[in-house]
Amino acid sequence: MYGWLSSALLLALWWGLAAMLQDRALPAPPAVLAALRSELAAGALLPALAATLGRVVAAFLLAMILGSALGYAMGRWRAAGAVADPWVTLLLNIPALVVILLAYIWFGQTEAAAIGAVALAKLPNVVVVVREGARALDPALDEVARLYRFGPLMRLREVVLPQLAPFLAAAARSGLAIVWKVVLVVELLGRPSGVGFELHLRFQLFDVAGLLAYSLAFAGVMLLVEAVALRPAEKRARAWRHAAA
Amino acid sequence: MPPLELRIRRKAQPRAEGPPLEVLRDVALDFPTGSVTAVLGPSGCGKTTLLRILTGLDTAFEGSVHHRPRRIGMVFQEPRLLPWRSLADNLRMVAAAAGLPPPRPEALLERVGLEGWATRLPGELSLGMARRAALARALAVQPELLVLDEPFASLDSESAGRIRALLAELLAEGRTTTVLVTHALEDAAELAGRVAVLTARPGTLSALLDVPPAARREPAVLRAALVQA
Incomplete structure (x- = not known):
């Protein structure tokens, strides 16, 4: 209820301010809606959204898989933790923008460089979160798995992953939010398609309505992804916790 | 099947400060197939450690375990489901x-x-x-070796009774080698064929004796036998 009210208030503020200023730099909501409609009619909006979404998914999966594996190893084995720690710390403190620029310089303005750079920018965050999860694994359950001779796959699926689930969910949630914003930057800097590319175009044309239309459309897509994919998965992973009452 | 053979020369637990804490010393026990052994001893004498070595969960000790069966069932103090x-x-x-x-x-x-x-x-x-x-x-x-760490500790009487009855039934079948850690002499007398007694830390084997048949009804008989030993 309050959420809707506050959203309506934001919209009203925007509208009011736009009406007051009457400036190209802040178009009113109907102008943005019109821009959205014309981009959709011209057949430019959906391909741009699809291209960006594809990059987001690829970079997100890459960062989650590699980051989880590395974070697990660092949390589980002291030597791995000690060796990889300075690397992760360094990576955590390099701005995503620098990673992107270097990737483009070293590997060219290719799709692989773009996705790799985004994944690399997100990776250390996943590593740090999953490492904490791996450190918190219950040794008592580990012993159960050893005693009853669980194979490595069974151990992973039945003992490790359920304990890591809340940490993976946290990494995924914050990860998706970072990844899609960084993807817009790689597109803006060096891809010939996608929402970031379109934003760059609107920026040069000083087309603020178009700029807002693309940004809001993609933000909507990401909210949808979170609502239909991430949140239900998180809920499923937590279901057993409610058993203990 | 040759008996499960436990030989512990020394088991020490590293500590954050100071020298390692010696937990067990010179414990040699054979567990014939189908036998039921109760391990008794004061708190902290290394009974649980002995079980962990027996099952292979703890391998950092001086000594050996031979003929450990493949299928082991263990009831830990915490349920660990x-x-x-x-x-x-x-x-x-x-x-x-x-x-x-x-x-x-x-x-x-x-x-x-x-x-x-x-x-x-x-x-x-x-x-x-x-x-x-x-x-x-x-x-x-379908364990060949069943290990129970204080199975009756802090249980309601219904649960304790259920477990005791089931164990008695199971042990009467005589197929499963069973090792049972307990504080209570009564449980040992009722369920076990023999009793191994450990001293205070570092735990060493102070007595190993068969439970006299009369002790099944009257645990005091076992106490007397232990005092004699």
């Missing part, structure tokens, strides 16, 4: 890991008095029920 899996799944899982055909979890749970609980999660159980479920899980691997 996988909380995200139903009781039935907890049972199925260990059987699958042991390479056994899928068991009938309902039947095993019924044996420990948990009929109708197969689809529940461990978090819904009381401690006594959870320990009974852990016993059902240990049985699901």
